[in-house]
Amino acid sequence: MFNVVKAELRKMKRPSLTLVTFSIVAALSTLFTSLIFLRLGTSSNRPRGREMVQSVASMSKSDGGYYSFSLMGLFIGLIALTVFASQSSNEYTYGTLRNLLVRQPSRMKLLAGKFLAMTIFSALLTLVAAAVNISLSYLESSHGSVDTKLWMSSAAISGFLKTFGNMLLGTIGYGLVGMSLGIILKSPMSAISISLLWFMVLENILSAVLSSATKWLPGNALSAVSAGGAKIFSYQRGLVVSAVYLLIFGGAATVLFKRRDVAS
């Protein structure tokens, strides 16, 4: 399996993938942090939710340094989903799966190795997002008169680690959906467009039209995991609902990958 991970990472480190992906994550991180500090309010009574508008006082709390990072779950998740989907379905599009299976005939090892390599890539994505968000928050804190004394406290560090873990978990979840659709549909275009359409459009429409469905939608569940819990979704419920969806998608993709003839 180590050989599979090594081979996958060699493919993934190509500049056209890494530069583009990390640049998008860095740009989004910059946008999020800048917006938070541009719209910084002065009232200390502003309620602390997961809004883009925060007060100076709330941003001076221990989680102020990584607050903008904590808002990026959906976006990092969708980037991971795109990468996972294209990396898995391109093997069918390019016809390279046959080469891989000749060199690694164990399909389960190949699949697990691919997933592990993409998980490492996701961790790097999340790390880049965190690094850019926190660095920019420090830079912009002086302009907004935000006190950063608590940002390096032990509470801040443990809070950041928890947030990072949740973000990574959510990102891997989105990625797994992308990877599963990539394998099932064998086409990067179909896998990416269907999942983006679902997570960005259809789920929002369903939530608005059918409020009872809100607590069962996969995007809401994964977002709840990334955010460490949300208004409509507790963290635990998010974990359980996400796990059910991922088991269904992942299971179907695994069975297909193992049994399907490689005829292209």
Place this chain on the structure above:
Amino acid sequence: MPPLAISVQDLSKIYGDQTAVSHATFDVPLGSVCGFVGPNGSGKTTTIRMLLGLITPSGGSGKVLGEDIGSPEKYLSKVGAMIEGPAFYPMLSGRENLKVLADLGGFSHSRVDVLLEKVGLGQRGNSKFKTYSLGMKQRLGIAAALLPNPQLLILDEPTNGLDPSGIQEIRELIKELADGGTSVFVSSHILAELEMISEYLVMLRKGKVLFSGRTQELLGRQKAITTVKPEYLVDLNKLVEMAKNFGYEPVVENGAVQIPVGPEFGATFNRAAFEAGITLSSISTQQPTLEETFFEMTGE
């Protein structure tokens, strides 16, 4: 029976109501070069994919290097393969593409450079695969197949897209590998090439094996043609009559008489023509080529 590189019995693959391969049975001796021929859609690639564990057979059994094709992990580390044209990642260089496969198979990266030189891509190893010509892609595919230093090399149309010198290089490479003890199972549309290098042949048509065995045995089944050319064209009809008197069915073509008989008949016919007062300007015998045999057997 000699040790076998490939052995299949009653191997079949059925897709819905389409039979791609039907009860194929053949053996490929270890250390030999075996040509795999058949028209497009005859089931060659499907058979090769079943041998490599990419497609599950609908029926029958097979062994590669003595191991059951149901357990490809037991033999694929000793097998190199290029299936249905080279398939690589377009955004990676040729060298990086080979390194991906070397990582996957646990082979040393030093072998990548050796193989790129061997197939004539040493100078273009760092160029992206998508910039390669068809011939260069084909060469990279062959380099990838050679990565494990294989005991058995399976090549599906390796000379596609290659120019004549490239085709000759591949022929030499296959001969070199065979001389070193590698078994080679190669499909090609260029039957003249296969005739030159293949000691054994497997011929498929519509998923069924028409022939499997030594190439010479197949070619020996077809009658040779002896062509007799008279000095004067007016003697053509007399020569035709003489051939008929010997019990053959001659055909007149391009001012010569073609008699379906081997070289042993040449002296007898020459003597008879001389006695009849006919001077022959040439007499030659041509063995049927693999291509002619192929067309006759497959009816294509």
